[in-house]
Amino acid sequence: MDRAITRLRAVEIGVTMKGIARPVGIVDPVALAGETIIRAAFPNAAFLREHDVHIGDAVALAPTNNDGPEIAEVLPSLRTGDERAVQMPYVCPRCNCDLRQSGDDLVCPSxxxxxxxxxxxxxxxxxxxxxxxxxxxxxxxxxxxxxxxxxxxxxxxxxxxxxxxxxxxxxxxxxxxxxxxxxxxxxxxxxxxxxxxxxxxxxxxxxxxxxxxxxxxxxxxxxxxxxxxxxxxxxxxxxxxxxxxxxxxxxxxxxxxxxxxxxxxxxxx
Ligand SMILES: [Zn+2]
CATH class of the missing domain: 1.10.150.20 (5' to 3' exonuclease, C-terminal subdomain)
Structure with a gap:
């Protein structure tokens, strides 16, 4: 399976039409399946906490069937010591409503x-x-x-x-x-x-x-x-x-x- 390893530079949040707030990683440009990738979604909001994701971490990207590449894995063994914690947003980027937990997802309930x-x-x-x-x-x-x-x-x-x-x-x-x-x-x-x-x-x-x-x-x-x-x-x-x-x-x-x-x-x- 295709995979590409790059570094995570920032985390943004997008909200889907169904109200799920999905974190998206901004990464150093990397080739994957014939395209240059600079953004890749995380599977869900809980992934960041579960994998102790830091800005600067090496991450492995993998293609998905539906919408673009996903951050599939974090590689803490490649840390340099310059990584810093990710600040998760608390409000919806579209309407400023407080995000709430729903299973593994953060959702905008408005x-x-x-x-x-x-x-x-x-x-x-x-x-x-x-x-x-x-x-x-x-x-x-x-x-x-x-x-x-x-x-x-x-x-x-x-x-x-x-x-x-x-x-x-x-x-x-x-x-x-x-x-x-x-x-x-x-x-x-x-x-x-x-x-x-x-x-x-x-x-x-x-x-x-x-x-x-x-x-x-x-x-x-x-x-x-x-x-x-x-x-x-x-x-x-x-x-x-x-x-x-x-x-x-x-x-x-x-x-x-x-x-x-x-x-x-x-x-x-
Ligand atoms: Zn909203």
């Missing part, structure tokens, strides 16, 4: 993060979320590009007049606003899927246990993790989401825009 906007809207309109098939991928891309939608809450504030001003035809605009109108009443489990990205089975389990959004906000990750189909990672994802003040603000804006979350009646399970 539903208002511009990097994640398209992905979060895709989840909201999905069949297991608010189920708005009238919003196809092209429509979502256009809503974001025209600045009509800047946060997930904006979907629920769409007005025909505003859409027409941004270039939509009158009939199209009417159909989109009608779709939002139909989707406003949502069950708690669907709201959890749409907003936090967890699986429907886990969302249903949390919804049946908590029965209202207000009570989901108060659930601690430890007790949520013990519910059927949930587990630690899902519990962390929900708790990280609910603890973030920006997300509480977006949920409040959605409620003001008419989103009603049905309470699950007691005794259902």
């Amino acid at each position: 539903a208002g993060c511009p990097e994640q906007l398209s992905e979060r809207i895709a989840r909201i309109i999905a069949a297991d979320g608010f189920n708005m098939p009238e919003f196809d991928a092209a429509t979502v891309a256009r809503l974001v590009a025209t600045g009509v939608v800047n946060t997930p809450a904006d979907i629920f504030k769409l007005r025909e007049r505003e859409l027409v001003r941004a270039g939509w035809g009158a009939a199209e605009a009417r159909a989109l606003v009608a779709a939002v109108e139909r989707a406003r009443n949502v069950s708690l489990d669907r709201l959890l899927v749409a907003m936090t990205g967890i699986e429907p089975a886990a969302a249903e389990s949390i919804a049946v246990h908590a029965r209202s959004l207000a009570r989901v906000k108060r659930l601690v990750a430890g007790s949520m993790a013990r519910l059927p189909n949930v587990g630690t990672l899902v519990a962390e994802a929900v708790s990280n989401f609910m603890r973030e003040p920006r997300n509480r603000k977006i949920l409040a804006q959605m409620a003001r825009a008419g989103v009603v979350t049905a309470r699950i009646p007691a005794g259902r399970n």
Whole structure:
């Protein structure tokens, strides 16, 4: 397998559309698989701590199947003594939100993060979320590009007049606003899927246990993790989401825009 050894000069952080904050190493230029490499991603944020990565360390790069080379190994035996510790960032480079731990990853939990906007809207309109098939991928891309939608809450504030001003035809605009109108009443489990990205089975389990959004906000990750189909990672994802003040603000804006979350009646399970 191809590998190239070079030195790590800096660590930057990038955030993916799914909100995972991924450290990227800036390295001395090196040839790998016919290309000159100057940047390579780390597998995840935990890798830096687990391998005690230092600036100046010799690192081995390896190609990956999907997106560019990865830092596969750190070679502490090649240290010269001039290495210094890596300062991990604590905030999202796109929205300044505090990063939170989720398994081996650091994540930006903000539903208002511009990097994640398209992905979060895709989840909201999905069949297991608010189920708005009238919003196809092209429509979502256009809503974001025209600045009509800047946060997930904006979907629920769409007005025909505003859409027409941004270039939509009158009939199209009417159909989109009608779709939002139909989707406003949502069950708690669907709201959890749409907003936090967890699986429907886990969302249903949390919804049946908590029965209202207000009570989901108060659930601690430890007790949520013990519910059927949930587990630690899902519990962390929900708790990280609910603890973030920006997300509480977006949920409040959605409620003001008419989103009603049905309470699950007691005794259902
Ligand atoms: Zn962010």
